[in-house]
Amino acid sequence: MKSRTSYLHLALGSLLLMAGPAVAQPAAMSDNVVTLGVLSDQSGVYADFSGMGSTTAVQMAVEDFGGTVNGVPIKVLHADHLNKADVGTTIAREWYDRDKVDAIFDASNSAVSLAVAGLTKEKDRILIIGGSSTTRLTTDQCSPNTIQYIYDANALSNVTAKALVNSGKKNWFFLTVDFAFGHGLEKTTSDVVKAAGGTVVGAVRHPLNTADFSSYILQAQNSKADIIALANGGSDTVNAIKTASEFGVSGKQSVASLLTFITDVHSMGLKQAHGIVLTDAFYWDLNDDTRAWSKRFFERVKKMPTMVQAGMYSATMHYLNAVKASKTDKASTVMAAMKATPVNDFFAKNGTIRPDGLHVRDMYLMQVKDPSESKYDWDYYRVLAKVPADKAFSPPVPGACSFLK
Numbered sequence: 001m002k003s004r005t006s007y008l009h010l011a012l013g014s015l016l017l018m019a020g021p022a023v024a025q026p027a028a029m030s031d032n033v034v035t036l037g038v039l040s041d042q043s044g045v046y047a048d049f050s051g052m053g054s055t056t057a058v059q060m061a062v063e064d065f066g067g068t069v070n071g072v073p074i075k076v077l078h079a080d081h082l083n084k085a086d087v088g089t090t091i092a093r094e095w096y097d098r099d100k101v102d103a104i105f106d107a108s109n110s111a112v113s114l115a116v117a118g119l120t121k122e123k124d125r126i127l128i129i130g131g132s133s134t135t136r137l138t139t140d141q142c143s144p145n146t147i148q149y150i151y152d153a154n155a156l157s158n159v160t161a162k163a164l165v166n167s168g169k170k171n172w173f174f175l176t177v178d179f180a181f182g183h184g185l186e187k188t189t190s191d192v193v194k195a196a197g198g199t200v201v202g203a204v205r206h207p208l209n210t211a212d213f214s215s216y217i218l219q220a221q222n223s224k225a226d227i228i229a230l231a232n233g234g235s236d237t238v239n240a241i242k243t244a245s246e247f248g249v250s251g252k253q254s255v256a257s258l259l260t261f262i263t264d265v266h267s268m269g270l271k272q273a274h275g276i277v278l279t280d281a282f283y284w285d286l287n288d289d290t291r292a293w294s295k296r297f298f299e300r301v302k303k304m305p306t307m308v309q310a311g312m313y314s315a316t317m318h319y320l321n322a323v324k325a326s327k328t329d330k331a332s333t334v335m336a337a338m339k340a341t342p343v344n345d346f347f348a349k350n351g352t353i354r355p356d357g358l359h360v361r362d363m364y365l366m367q368v369k370d371p372s373e374s375k376y377d378w379d380y381y382r383v384l385a386k387v388p389a390d391k392a393f394s395p396p397v398p399g400a401c402s403f404l405k
Helices: 011-022 051-065 085-097 110-123 153-166 180-195 214-222 235-246 262-268 288-301 307-326 331-340
Strands: 005-008 034-040 072-080 103-106 126-129 146-148 171-177 199-206 227-231 254-257 277-280 363-368 381-387
Touching (some): 034 085, 051 103, 103 307, 126 331, 153 277, 153 363, 199 214, 214 235, 227 235
Parallel strands (some): 034 072, 171 199, 171 227, 227 254
Antiparallel strands (some): 005 072, 277 363
16 A cells, blocks of 8 residues: 555654654644545546645645644645545545544545545544535435535536526537446436426447547537537546547537536647636636635646645645634534635635535636637636526535435
């Protein structure tokens, strides 16, 4: 396992650890250290929007916090879950049992996040999820120990699908990655399309990390649908859009990417990506605050941050502030403080964490710019609408979350 796990001891934290018994530790802080684990895809299809960028974001937050909380150092671990639920769960179990990890961040990949959420509840720690859209995290698999911090499938669907159906794009065909994330996103979006007066004319599923989308795009073209909806993410989205461009998808047919990250657009280039309508929780160029933080991130990573990476910084600061205010790292106490305190930073304004663990705040309907509109590096989006939290996120399903019944 050591080959998969790296230890990032922040300088201040390391000095405090070496100081040994000279530092008095509050009784309420377990193990004389707060240990955070960043569990992400560091080598596969989701590495660009999550990966080591999420680790860097968490590390930045710890540094900005001062490296200690309530008199004890903060330590950051990171590991690659390889997009496999069993690998993610094995790492999380070792972190909880051996390394006494207090909270795990990111877990981008719905299958991984669901598996780790169950273990986190069993171990009574905290899981703060980045890039996982499954609504099961707040329904049949909800947990008092889990926060879904960035988005869920309802938000992605409500913002993009409603806008497109209302604009006259009523007939939809889905190209869906064949696992929990894709299935959930297709179902949720289909429901939104139908409720808005649209029709789903067909769907096809592809394996995770597909290189050749030719046959799938041909099926979508032959459907004559107004919208070819991509219920996938990462390099799968990039490859699907590139293939659609090569096959001349245009005119009456449009591609709607239900989960697109700025790193995807950067990889494709504006010539291929321009015109795509998408939902995002964050854009580096929204205002002075987002630009200031994003430029700091860029100095380290050489890419602008995705909403997952920016969100992981925000989530880490929110967690550490809750630990500080609570004067303990006990999971239930810290979670109560996080839910009681609004999120107000460069990532979210007046964000609230619902009792079921979903972080709700305003979202953005974006469109990728034409190359002629882009004036500087990473100038990729125009904001079509700022969608209020109560319009972007669906209300809780009564009785769906077991611990709230």
